[in-house]
Amino acid sequence: MAESDGKRGMTSKTIFIMKQTMLVTALLLGLGWMLASCDNSNPSVNENPTPVIVEESTLPIEEEVVDTLFRSYDEAEDTVMFQSYVFFSQPIPKDVELRMRGRSLTDTTKITFDQLRYLTLPYYDYDGNIQSGEMVCNKAIAHDLLCVFRDLFSQAYPIYSIRLMDDFDADDEASMQANNTSCFNYRNRSGVNMLSQHAYGMAVDINPLQNPCVRGTRFRPSTAAEYVDRSKDFEHKIDENDYCVKVFTAYGFRWGGRWSSTKDYQHFEK
Numbered sequence: 001m002a003e004s005d006g007k008r009g010m011t012s013k014t015i016f017i018m019k020q021t022m023l024v025t026a027l028l029l030g031l032g033w034m035l036a037s038c039d040n041s042n043p044s045v046n047e048n049p050t051p052v053i054v055e056e057s058t059l060p061i062e063e064e065v066v067d068t069l070f071r072s073y074d075e076a077e078d079t080v081m082f083q084s085y086v087f088f089s090q091p092i093p094k095d096v097e098l099r100m101r102g103r104s105l106t107d108t109t110k111i112t113f114d115q116l117r118y119l120t121l122p123y124y125d126y127d128g129n130i131q132s133g134e135m136v137c138n139k140a141i142a143h144d145l146l147c148v149f150r151d152l153f154s155q156a157y158p159i160y161s162i163r164l165m166d167d168f169d170a171d172d173e174a175s176m177q178a179n180n181t182s183c184f185n186y187r188n189r190s191g192v193n194m195l196s197q198h199a200y201g202m203a204v205d206i207n208p209l210q211n212p213c214v215r216g217t218r219f220r221p222s223t224a225a226e227y228v229d230r231s232k233d234f235e236h237k238i239d240e241n242d243y244c245v246k247v248f249t250a251y252g253f254r255w256g257g258r259w260s261s262t263k264d265y266q267h268f269e270k
Protein backbone atom coordinates (compact mmCIF):
# COMPACT_ATOMS: atom_id res chain seq x y z
CA MET A 1 0.00 0.00 0.00
CA ALA A 2 2.73 2.35 1.03
CA GLU A 3 4.71 1.43 -2.07
CA SER A 4 1.82 2.08 -4.45
CA ASP A 5 1.16 5.39 -2.66
CA GLY A 6 4.80 6.23 -3.12
CA LYS A 7 4.66 5.39 -6.81
CA ARG A 8 1.54 7.45 -7.26
CA GLY A 9 3.23 10.29 -5.41
CA MET A 10 6.31 10.03 -7.58
CA THR A 11 4.12 9.98 -10.68
CA SER A 12 2.32 13.14 -9.64
CA LYS A 13 5.60 14.73 -8.69
CA THR A 14 7.13 13.78 -12.02
CA ILE A 15 4.17 15.20 -13.91
CA PHE A 16 4.42 18.34 -11.83
CA ILE A 17 8.17 18.71 -12.52
CA MET A 18 7.53 18.13 -16.23
CA LYS A 19 4.83 20.79 -16.25
CA GLN A 20 7.11 23.19 -14.43
CA THR A 21 9.97 22.41 -16.81
CA MET A 22 7.71 23.04 -19.81
CA LEU A 23 6.52 26.29 -18.28
CA VAL A 24 10.04 27.49 -17.54
CA THR A 25 11.14 26.43 -21.04
CA ALA A 26 8.25 28.34 -22.60
CA LEU A 27 9.11 31.42 -20.53
CA LEU A 28 12.78 31.22 -21.47
CA LEU A 29 11.89 30.79 -25.14
CA GLY A 30 9.58 33.79 -24.93
CA LEU A 31 12.20 35.87 -23.15
CA GLY A 32 14.83 34.81 -25.66
CA TRP A 33 12.58 35.81 -28.52
CA MET A 34 11.95 39.22 -26.93
CA LEU A 35 15.65 39.78 -26.31
CA ALA A 36 16.42 38.71 -29.87
CA SER A 37 13.79 41.16 -31.11
CA CYS A 38 15.38 43.95 -29.06
CA ASP A 39 18.83 43.04 -30.39
CA ASN A 40 17.61 43.16 -33.98
CA SER A 41 15.97 46.54 -33.58
CA ASN A 42 18.93 48.16 -31.85
CA PRO A 43 22.12 46.08 -31.54
CA SER A 44 24.16 48.94 -30.06
CA VAL A 45 22.38 49.18 -26.67
CA ASN A 46 24.05 46.15 -25.08
CA GLU A 47 26.25 48.22 -22.77
CA ASN A 48 23.23 49.63 -20.94
CA PRO A 49 20.46 47.13 -21.48
CA THR A 50 17.00 48.32 -20.53
CA PRO A 51 14.95 45.89 -18.44
CA VAL A 52 12.52 43.70 -20.33
CA ILE A 53 8.98 44.49 -19.25
CA VAL A 54 6.68 41.51 -19.51
CA GLU A 55 3.01 42.32 -19.75
CA GLU A 56 1.29 40.57 -16.85
CA SER A 57 -2.24 40.83 -18.09
CA THR A 58 -4.15 40.99 -21.33
CA LEU A 59 -7.38 41.94 -19.58
CA PRO A 60 -9.43 44.91 -20.80
CA ILE A 61 -8.35 48.21 -19.30
CA GLU A 62 -9.53 48.81 -15.70
CA GLU A 63 -9.88 45.12 -14.98
CA GLU A 64 -7.29 43.42 -12.85
CA VAL A 65 -6.34 40.04 -11.47
CA VAL A 66 -3.63 39.68 -8.85
CA ASP A 67 -1.35 36.65 -8.31
CA THR A 68 -3.63 33.70 -8.16
CA LEU A 69 -1.39 30.66 -7.89
CA PHE A 70 -1.24 29.00 -4.49
CA ARG A 71 1.21 26.29 -3.57
CA SER A 72 0.33 23.47 -1.23
CA TYR A 73 2.29 20.41 -0.22
CA ASP A 74 0.70 17.01 0.30
CA GLU A 75 3.08 15.24 2.66
CA ALA A 76 1.49 11.79 2.28
CA GLU A 77 1.76 11.97 -1.51
CA ASP A 78 5.01 13.97 -1.46
CA THR A 79 3.41 16.20 -4.04
CA VAL A 80 3.41 19.93 -4.56
CA MET A 81 0.13 21.24 -5.91
CA PHE A 82 -0.61 24.56 -7.54
CA GLN A 83 -4.17 25.78 -7.49
CA SER A 84 -5.36 28.96 -9.11
CA TYR A 85 -7.84 31.35 -7.43
CA VAL A 86 -9.03 34.56 -9.01
CA PHE A 87 -8.95 37.87 -7.11
CA PHE A 88 -10.67 40.09 -9.60
CA SER A 89 -11.41 43.82 -9.87
CA GLN A 90 -13.71 45.32 -12.47
CA PRO A 91 -15.99 48.33 -13.03
CA ILE A 92 -19.40 47.94 -11.38
CA PRO A 93 -21.38 45.47 -13.54
CA LYS A 94 -24.91 46.50 -14.55
CA ASP A 95 -26.64 43.91 -12.36
CA VAL A 96 -24.61 45.00 -9.31
CA GLU A 97 -25.44 48.65 -10.06
CA LEU A 98 -29.14 47.73 -9.94
CA ARG A 99 -28.64 46.00 -6.58
CA MET A 100 -26.87 49.09 -5.20
CA ARG A 101 -29.22 51.80 -6.44
CA GLY A 102 -31.41 53.14 -3.64
CA ARG A 103 -29.49 51.08 -1.09
CA SER A 104 -25.73 51.60 -0.61
CA LEU A 105 -25.74 54.29 -3.31
CA THR A 106 -28.61 56.74 -3.69
CA ASP A 107 -29.20 59.57 -6.17
CA THR A 108 -28.00 62.18 -3.68
CA THR A 109 -24.60 60.63 -3.03
CA LYS A 110 -21.38 62.49 -3.79
CA ILE A 111 -19.78 59.43 -5.30
CA THR A 112 -20.51 57.90 -8.70
CA PHE A 113 -20.39 54.35 -9.98
CA ASP A 114 -17.33 55.02 -12.12
CA GLN A 115 -15.36 55.86 -8.97
CA LEU A 116 -16.09 52.42 -7.57
CA ARG A 117 -14.92 48.88 -8.33
CA TYR A 118 -16.52 45.47 -7.87
CA LEU A 119 -14.18 42.88 -6.39
CA THR A 120 -14.46 39.11 -6.42
CA LEU A 121 -12.58 37.73 -3.41
CA PRO A 122 -12.06 34.08 -2.53
CA TYR A 123 -11.79 33.54 1.23
CA TYR A 124 -11.80 30.85 3.91
CA ASP A 125 -14.94 30.87 6.05
CA TYR A 126 -15.03 29.98 9.76
CA ASP A 127 -15.37 26.28 8.87
CA GLY A 128 -12.25 26.38 6.69
CA ASN A 129 -14.23 26.11 3.47
CA ILE A 130 -13.31 28.26 0.49
CA GLN A 131 -16.04 30.72 -0.51
CA SER A 132 -16.34 33.47 -3.09
CA GLY A 133 -16.99 36.93 -1.66
CA GLU A 134 -18.02 40.16 -3.34
CA MET A 135 -17.12 43.69 -2.32
CA VAL A 136 -17.53 47.21 -3.67
CA CYS A 137 -14.72 49.68 -2.97
CA ASN A 138 -13.20 52.91 -4.26
CA LYS A 139 -11.09 52.24 -7.36
CA ALA A 140 -8.19 54.01 -5.60
CA ILE A 141 -7.80 51.05 -3.22
CA ALA A 142 -9.02 48.22 -5.47
CA HIS A 143 -5.52 46.96 -6.23
CA ASP A 144 -4.45 47.10 -2.56
CA LEU A 145 -7.57 45.20 -1.48
CA LEU A 146 -6.93 42.47 -4.06
CA CYS A 147 -3.44 42.11 -2.55
CA VAL A 148 -4.72 42.23 1.05
CA PHE A 149 -7.33 39.52 0.47
CA ARG A 150 -4.87 37.45 -1.58
CA ASP A 151 -2.48 37.56 1.39
CA LEU A 152 -5.24 36.74 3.91
CA PHE A 153 -6.30 33.82 1.70
CA SER A 154 -2.73 32.56 1.45
CA GLN A 155 -2.75 32.19 5.27
CA ALA A 156 -6.27 30.71 5.29
CA TYR A 157 -7.35 33.66 7.46
CA PRO A 158 -10.94 32.96 8.56
CA ILE A 159 -13.61 35.45 7.47
CA TYR A 160 -17.26 34.80 8.31
CA SER A 161 -18.74 36.23 5.11
CA ILE A 162 -18.03 38.86 2.44
CA ARG A 163 -21.26 40.18 0.96
CA LEU A 164 -22.46 43.52 -0.34
CA MET A 165 -24.18 45.90 2.09
CA ASP A 166 -27.11 45.84 -0.33
CA ASP A 167 -27.89 42.28 0.77
CA PHE A 168 -28.64 43.90 4.15
CA ASP A 169 -30.57 46.84 2.64
CA ALA A 170 -27.49 49.00 3.35
CA ASP A 171 -28.24 48.62 7.08
CA ASP A 172 -24.83 48.70 8.77
CA GLU A 173 -26.10 47.29 12.07
CA ALA A 174 -27.77 44.35 10.28
CA SER A 175 -24.58 43.59 8.33
CA MET A 176 -22.47 43.74 11.50
CA GLN A 177 -24.87 41.53 13.44
CA ALA A 178 -24.60 39.03 10.59
CA ASN A 179 -20.80 39.24 11.07
CA ASN A 180 -20.41 40.38 7.48
CA THR A 181 -17.18 41.81 6.09
CA SER A 182 -17.82 44.78 3.78
CA CYS A 183 -16.51 48.05 2.42
CA PHE A 184 -18.68 50.55 0.52
CA ASN A 185 -21.83 52.00 2.04
CA TYR A 186 -22.86 55.61 1.61
CA ARG A 187 -23.49 56.56 5.23
CA ASN A 188 -22.41 58.83 8.05
CA ARG A 189 -20.01 57.83 10.78
CA SER A 190 -21.79 56.23 13.69
CA GLY A 191 -23.54 58.92 15.78
CA VAL A 192 -21.88 61.80 13.91
CA ASN A 193 -23.22 64.03 11.12
CA MET A 194 -20.16 63.42 8.98
CA LEU A 195 -19.54 60.98 6.13
CA SER A 196 -17.75 57.76 7.00
CA GLN A 197 -14.78 56.56 4.94
CA HIS A 198 -17.15 53.71 3.99
CA ALA A 199 -19.15 56.33 2.07
CA TYR A 200 -16.16 56.75 -0.24
CA GLY A 201 -15.41 53.02 -0.38
CA MET A 202 -12.14 53.70 1.42
CA ALA A 203 -12.73 51.55 4.54
CA VAL A 204 -13.23 47.85 5.22
CA ASP A 205 -14.84 46.18 8.26
CA ILE A 206 -13.59 42.67 9.01
CA ASN A 207 -15.53 40.10 11.09
CA PRO A 208 -17.47 42.87 12.89
CA LEU A 209 -19.27 40.71 15.45
CA GLN A 210 -16.07 39.61 17.22
CA ASN A 211 -14.52 43.03 16.54
CA PRO A 212 -17.04 45.67 17.55
CA CYS A 213 -16.77 49.44 17.46
CA VAL A 214 -16.45 50.52 21.12
CA ARG A 215 -16.83 54.03 22.50
CA GLY A 216 -16.92 54.24 26.30
CA THR A 217 -19.69 51.94 27.46
CA ARG A 218 -21.40 51.92 24.05
CA PHE A 219 -20.64 49.46 21.31
CA ARG A 220 -21.82 48.27 17.89
CA PRO A 221 -23.17 45.88 16.80
CA SER A 222 -25.50 45.69 19.77
CA THR A 223 -25.12 41.88 19.86
CA ALA A 224 -21.33 42.02 20.47
CA ALA A 225 -21.38 42.40 24.30
CA GLU A 226 -19.22 39.33 24.90
CA TYR A 227 -16.49 40.67 22.58
CA VAL A 228 -16.12 44.18 24.04
CA ASP A 229 -13.52 43.20 26.68
CA ARG A 230 -10.37 42.92 24.54
CA SER A 231 -8.28 41.50 27.40
CA LYS A 232 -10.24 38.26 26.99
CA ASP A 233 -9.04 35.59 24.62
CA PHE A 234 -11.45 34.40 21.93
CA GLU A 235 -11.42 33.24 18.33
CA HIS A 236 -11.38 35.75 15.45
CA LYS A 237 -10.25 38.62 17.70
CA ILE A 238 -8.34 41.29 15.78
CA ASP A 239 -5.52 42.70 17.92
CA GLU A 240 -2.01 44.06 17.40
CA ASN A 241 -0.64 40.56 16.81
CA ASP A 242 -3.34 39.54 14.37
CA TYR A 243 -2.29 38.80 10.79
CA CYS A 244 -5.10 41.00 9.49
CA VAL A 245 -3.54 44.08 11.15
CA LYS A 246 -0.13 43.20 9.75
CA VAL A 247 -1.44 42.83 6.20
CA PHE A 248 -3.68 45.89 6.09
CA THR A 249 -1.06 48.19 7.64
CA ALA A 250 1.58 46.80 5.25
CA TYR A 251 -0.59 48.14 2.40
CA GLY A 252 -0.93 51.54 4.08
CA PHE A 253 -4.29 51.16 5.83
CA ARG A 254 -4.92 52.61 9.30
CA TRP A 255 -6.50 50.33 11.90
CA GLY A 256 -9.42 51.62 14.02
CA GLY A 257 -8.17 49.55 16.97
CA ARG A 258 -5.38 52.10 17.37
CA TRP A 259 -7.67 55.08 17.66
CA SER A 260 -7.73 56.82 21.06
CA SER A 261 -11.36 57.58 21.92
CA THR A 262 -13.38 55.23 19.73
CA LYS A 263 -11.88 51.78 19.28
CA ASP A 264 -13.12 50.33 16.02
CA TYR A 265 -11.52 46.90 16.00
CA GLN A 266 -13.14 45.75 12.73
CA HIS A 267 -12.18 48.88 10.78
CA PHE A 268 -9.31 49.50 8.32
CA GLU A 269 -9.22 52.66 6.21
CA LYS A 270 -7.18 54.84 3.90
Ligand SMILES: [Zn+2]
Nearest residue numbers: 203204205267
Ligand atom coordinates in the same frame (compact mmCIF):
# COMPACT_ATOMS: atom_id res chain seq x y z
ZN1 LIG B 1 -15.76 50.61 9.50
